[in-house]
Amino acid sequence: MILLFLYMVAWTAIWRSRKSPFPSWLLVSGFVYFLWVLFAQNIEKPRHILPLVHLVLLYGWICFVRNHMSMYRWSLAMVVLAVQFVTGTWHMREQALQLPATYQLAYDLQNSKEKFVLYTWEETRVLQYLDVDFPHKDVLHFSFFLQDKENYQHAKIYMTGHVVKGFRARGVPLAGHLRRVKTYRSSTLADPVYGNITLYEWMN
Incomplete structure (x- = not known):
C-alpha cells in the first residue's frame, strides 16, 4: 500500500508536467504482450499480466527522469526506491525461509x-x-x-x-x-x- 501511494504521487507529478511523449516502442511492446496474454495464456492466473505492470512502471520512470529533476523529484525517487528495496528484500527473505x-x-x-x-x-x-x-x-x-x-x-x-x-x-x-x-x-x-x-x- 505504501508503494502504491508513492507511485500514485509520482504518476501525478508526471501527468501534471506532460512533457515526455509516450515511447512508441513501449506502446507497441505492451500492446502485443497484452494480446498474447489475452489469447494465448490462462487469464485466470494474474501472474501472466505482471510484465505489463513493469512496462508501465518503466514508462513512468522514463518520464520522471527525462524531465527536470528538482530536489522534490530526487527525494521522491529515493523514497520510492528505498521502500521498493526494503519490501523486495523482505519478500525474498520470506521466500527463502518458508516452504511453499x-x-x-x-x-x-x-x-x-x-x-x-x-x-x-x-x-x-x-x-x-x-x-x-x-x-x-x-x-x-x-x-x-x-x-x-x-x-x-x-x-x-x-x-x-x-x-x-x-x-x-x-x-x-x-x-x-x-x-x-x-x-x-x-x-x-x-x-x-x-x-x-x-x-x-x-x-x-
Whole structure:
C-alpha cells in the first residue's frame, strides 16, 4: 500500500508536467504482450499480466527522469526506491525461509507410513518435479475419480481442496464424504493460487 501511494504521487507529478511523449516502442511492446496474454495464456492466473505492470512502471520512470529533476523529484525517487528495496528484500527473505504450501504437503505425505493415493488438481506438477514416491493423480472429473479410486481398495484416499472446489462447482454432492486432515499455508502473494492447500480424506 505504501508503494502504491508513492507511485500514485509520482504518476501525478508526471501527468501534471506532460512533457515526455509516450515511447512508441513501449506502446507497441505492451500492446502485443497484452494480446498474447489475452489469447494465448490462462487469464485466470494474474501472474501472466505482471510484465505489463513493469512496462508501465518503466514508462513512468522514463518520464520522471527525462524531465527536470528538482530536489522534490530526487527525494521522491529515493523514497520510492528505498521502500521498493526494503519490501523486495523482505519478500525474498520470506521466500527463502518458508516452504511453499505444495512442498509442505509433499514432504508431509512423503514421511507417512500409511498406504494412500492423493488426487490433486495442478499440484501434481510440483509433485512430479519433486519426484515423490507416493501415488498421485490429477483429476478433473468426478466420474473418473469414482472409477479410479476403486483401484485402491485398501488405501486411504486423499484429495486437495482444489479438487473439492472443482467437484462442488460442478454440483457434485460431497456432504458426509470428506474429512479435513490438514491445511498448509505459505505466501499468497508469491503463490496466490496454491498459497493455501487443504488436504481431505475421502470417506466412503
